[in-house]
Amino acid sequence: MKHPVNIWREALSEFPDSGLSLRKFCRERHLNYARALYWRRRLAPSKDNALTFSLVQLPNTEQPSDSGIAVECGKHLVRLSSRFDESVLLRVVALLSGQES
Secondary structure, eight states, X not given: OOOHHHHHHHHHTTHHHHOSOHHHHHHHHTOOHHHHHHHHHXXXXXXXXXXXXXXXXXXXXXXXXXXXEEEEETTEEEEEETTOOHHHHHHHHHHHTTOOO
């Protein structure tokens, strides 16, 4: 008999490429929607592996000048613009140091 983890991993494996909402995906495959939500969260990559950053540059916007200040937190380096927001910086440092969930 298959373990529930394997059953749900297999059942949800086609969901990302289906183009459907989870509710419709479950309806079409006769899956319990509430259980699918539970297993999708449970099978998701851990938060440690899911943290990624991307550089986003908006077109036709003035880039703030570099303040020359950088904060190193473990293996991460955060460079600050001249107009950085202190509250955002505190949240980023807390997140990178593992003090915020």
